[in-house]
Amino acid sequence: MKPRPFTYIRPETVAEAIAALSEWKEAARVMAGGQTLIAMLNLRLVDCEAIVDISRVSELSAVTRTRTHIEVGAAVTQNALLSRPDLAQEVPLLAKALPWVGHFQTRNKGTVCGSIAHADPSSELPLTLALLGGEVVLRSTRGTRTLKAADFQRGLLSTARENDELVVAVRFPLGAKGEGTGFREVARRHGDFAIVSLAARARADAIDLAVGGVADRPAVRTIARADLSRLDDIVDALAADLGGFEDIHATARYRRDLVRRLARPVIDEALSCSA
Amino acid sequence: MFRVGSGERTLVQFELDGRPVSGHVEPRMLLSDFLRQVAGATGTHVGCEHGVCGCCTVLLDGAASRSCLTLAVQAHGRSVGTVEGLAPGDGALNTLQAAFRKHHALQCGFCTPGILMSFTDFLARNPAPTEDQVRDTLSGHICRCTGYAPIVAAVMEAARTLRGDATETAA
Numbered sequence A: 001m002k003p004r005p006f007t008y009i010r011p012e013t014v015a016e017a018i019a020a021l022s023e024w025k026e027a028a029r030v031m032a033g034g035q036t037l038i039a040m041l042n043l044r045l046v047d048c049e050a051i052v053d054i055s056r057v058s059e060l061s062a063v064t065r066t067r068t069h070i071e072v073g074a075a076v077t078q079n080a081l082l083s084r085p086d087l088a089q090e091v092p093l094l095a096k097a098l099p100w101v102g103h104f105q106t107r108n109k110g111t112v113c114g115s116i117a118h119a120d121p122s123s124e125l126p127l128t129l130a131l132l133g134g135e136v137v138l139r140s141t142r143g144t145r146t147l148k149a150a151d152f153q154r155g156l157l158s159t160a161r162e163n164d165e166l167v168v169a170v171r172f173p174l175g176a177k178g179e180g181t182g183f184r185e186v187a188r189r190h191g192d193f194a195i196v197s198l199a200a201r202a203r204a205d206a207i208d209l210a211v212g213g214v215a216d217r218p219a220v221r222t223i224a225r226a227d228l229s230r231l232d233d234i235v236d237a238l239a240a241d242l243g244g245f246e247d248i249h250a251t252a253r254y255r256r257d258l259v260r261r262l263a264r265p266v267i268d269e270a271l272s273c274s275a
Numbered sequence B: 001m002f003r004v005g006s007g008e009r010t011l012v013q014f015e016l017d018g019r020p021v022s023g024h025v026e027p028r029m030l031l032s033d034f035l036r037q038v039a040g041a042t043g044t045h046v047g048c049e050h051g052v053c054g055c056c057t058v059l060l061d062g063a064a065s066r067s068c069l070t071l072a073v074q075a076h077g078r079s080v081g082t083v084e085g086l087a088p089g090d091g092a093l094n095t096l097q098a099a100f101r102k103h104h105a106l107q108c109g110f111c112t113p114g115i116l117m118s119f120t121d122f123l124a125r126n127p128a129p130t131e132d133q134v135r136d137t138l139s140g141h142i143c144r145c146t147g148y149a150p151i152v153a154a155v156m157e158a159a160r161t162l163r164g165d166a167t168e169t170a171a
Helices: A014-027 A037-042 A078-082 A092-100 A112-118 A124-132 A225-242 A252-273 B031-038 B095-102 B112-125 B131-138 B149-163 B165-170
Strands: A007-010 A028-031 A050-053 A063-065 A069-073 A135-140 A143-148 A153-155 A166-173 A180-186 A196-202 A206-212 A219-224 B002-004 B010-016 B019-025 B057-060 B063-066 B079-081
Touching (some): A014 A028, A014 A050, A014 A135, A078 A092, A112 A166, A180 A252, A196 A252, B019 B031, B095 B149, B112 B131, B112 B149
Parallel strands (some): A028 A050, B010 B079
Antiparallel strands (some): A007 B002
16 A cells, blocks of 8 residues: 655754644654654554654764763664674673664664654564663753653553654663673564563663563563572563463463563573673 | 645655666655656565565665665655666676576565665675575565575575685685
8 A cells, every 4th residue: 555645844953853843743753764654654554644754864863872871863773773883882782682673674774763762562672771771862842851761651652752752862771890681582583573572681689671562561570689589480470460462473371471481591691691 | 844745746866776767756655666657667576565575675875675665755866776777787697696596596586676685785794694694684575486595595605606716615
């Protein structure tokens, strides 16, 4: 199918982009890489009056590193971040999760911020941001605000973004010394939407475990190292608590089973990478 | 700020396989449709139209991209490479195409234009790939004829040929 007619707006600066969003509000959709949005427009799952294409806003195409995090601009593609030479040292979990995001061909255009703004419950990047406790930077003509990942993603394809706001960047905390991380995913075909994905971070006294694809948003649990002997019970309780949903790809029960089976390997991977 | 109203047409110009093309199109026209219907370049095939099958993959400024997930207006001022620009001349095949022919890496050929463009980008970035890396990149395509094994063999051989025999012996 083809998209229905829409007004196409291509700003060159953030100021122009937020002015356009302030004018069109909920009638506009922001497009960065378009790798999900154009597919949804083709299928007419999304209907909008205007597209604001931010892919040529040069001030959004930078990755900057501070003492505490890397900040990824909204026009940075997934492959551009993946090919950053120091990524595996800076944010090791990102280097592990990014190869699972879509395919080589879609990562060439798909953006990091776009994936997080889309808030698909089975996406790898929102899961990574949630586990690491990252932040999302939003800007509108009214000002700039920064939200924690947990406050940004509200549910299935739903975020705290107001309809005149632009996600200008996301911030991934730098990996700390001695930490280890792990990532596991099950999909029908590598690069397809994950049925279930898990990420883990081993810290000195605890393990953080994040589960995607089961609830309506990534779920993060912290498990004290002292409780690792009871891991099976803890994961059983977590899977039951998340519940899961049934779709054409998998039953809710299968999703819960994957959580039970993958939790230990992903935690073991994180522990083996930690000092 | 560049703006085209709903239902209005705008001039789109870009370089297609080294030659300039142009057309007046609505913003909603996909690059895949522009290539086939406006430029008449039917070498690029359209399968699923939502980015899953990979048939319509082209090079956008050298990077393998789905032309069905790209608006024609987004290609304005850029360079687009398709399967029609691969062969060095009439009746000749480039190294990757020749390897596909030798290994029977295609049967019906519907998916082939996209696969060739993906591996044109892939081999330029990664001249000495492992089979696993080739399979990973191939996962962005669906082929219903070959069972994929001949495609992997063809890409591995093309990589060896492009590197030259000396590298092949060393590997």
